[in-house]
Amino acid sequence: MHALSEKSSLRDRLVAERRDRAPAYRSAADAAIRAVVRDLLRAGRPVGRPAVGAARRSVAGYVPSDGEPGGAALPDVLGTWGDRVLLPVLRSDLDLDWAEYTGPDCLQRARWRLCEPDGPRLGRGAVSTASVLVVPALAVDRTGTRLGRGGGSYDRALSRVPRRTLVVALLYDGELVDDLLPHEPHDRRVNAVVTPAAGFRRIGPTAG
Ligand SMILES: Nc1nc2c(c(=O)[nH]1)N(C=O)[C@@H](CNc1ccc(C(=O)N[C@@H](CCC(=O)O)C(=O)O)cc1)CN2
Ligand SMILES: Nc1ncnc2c1ncn2[C@@H]1O[C@H](COP(=O)(O)OP(=O)(O)OP(=O)(O)O)[C@@H](O)[C@H]1O
Numbered sequence: 001m002h003a004l005s006e007k008s009s010l011r012d013r014l015v016a017e018r019r020d021r022a023p024a025y026r027s028a029a030d031a032a033i034r035a036v037v038r039d040l041l042r043a044g045r046p047v048g049r050p051a052v053g054a055a056r057r058s059v060a061g062y063v064p065s066d067g068e069p070g071g072a073a074l075p076d077v078l079g080t081w082g083d084r085v086l087l088p089v090l091r092s093d094l095d096l097d098w099a100e101y102t103g104p105d106c107l108q109r110a111r112w113r114l115c116e117p118d119g120p121r122l123g124r125g126a127v128s129t130a131s132v133l134v135v136p137a138l139a140v141d142r143t144g145t146r147l148g149r150g151g152g153s154y155d156r157a158l159s160r161v162p163r164r165t166l167v168v169a170l171l172y173d174g175e176l177v178d179d180l181l182p183h184e185p186h187d188r189r190v191n192a193v194v195t196p197a198a199g200f201r202r203i204g205p206t207a208g
Pocket of ligand 1: 062063088089112114152154
């Protein structure tokens with residue numbers, strides 16, 4: 001099958017599977033994921049020092065919606081570390097701008113049931129100052145290929161961060177898949193995942 005239609009049928013299946021997960025699984029899994037993320041940031045490694053050129057430690061995250069792993073409290077957990085949490089603001093061309101998370105009150109409803117911060121837009125390049133990126137994904141394979149919502153938003157955002165930056169996708173159990181996902185030249189890999197059962201795992205060529 002062509003990569004594009006293969007991706008879209010996989011996407012449909014994975015979204016449906018998320019929808020079918022029991023509320024009790026979701027809330028326990030979200031709490032487990034947040035605990036792993038909190039410990040990862042607190043330990044400081046492999047997150048390391050502020051990104052080169054960054055005056056402050058900043059982490060880029062997202063606001064889970066539509067049954068995405070992590071739950072609504074994820075930005076607050078990211079805020080327990082460092083000085084600045086960046087959240088994506090979807091542009092009309094589906095590229096990502098970024099704005100700072102300053103607390104639950106800064107979030108407003110946006111397109112496609114997204115929640116976005118209402119503060120000043122910092123520009124597409126702001127993500128390059130982040131020491132760690134916590135990214136959404138529908139699935140990831142063992143090479144780090146990520147399947148997202150289909151806008152190519154994170155492919156573009158990830159092309160602006162140094163390759164050594166920790167890029168960690170949050171997944172439910174079963175979404176770190178054995179079969180290789182379709183990979184196109186523009187697809188940018190993640191180098192770690194968090195799942196409720198296995199916790200933090202490095203993947204791809206930097207694993208070990
Ligand atoms: N929580 C969260 N925030 C995020 C993302 C994400 O995956 N999750 N993104 C990751 O890139 C960006 C937003 N991209 C998105 C792309 C598509 C849809 C979406 O719901 N699409 C509809 C179909 C839209 C249409 O009618 O064309 C759908 O999937 O049903 C949502 C977000 C930035 N913010
Ligand atoms: N660097 C880029 N510049 C412009 N368009 C891009 C770029 N990267 C990907 N795209 C476009 O985005 C579309 C969707 O890409 P893809 O299916 O890989 O999205 P995704 O990674 O699943 O979604 P997302 O990152 O938004 O969660 C493709 O049509 C692709 O051409």
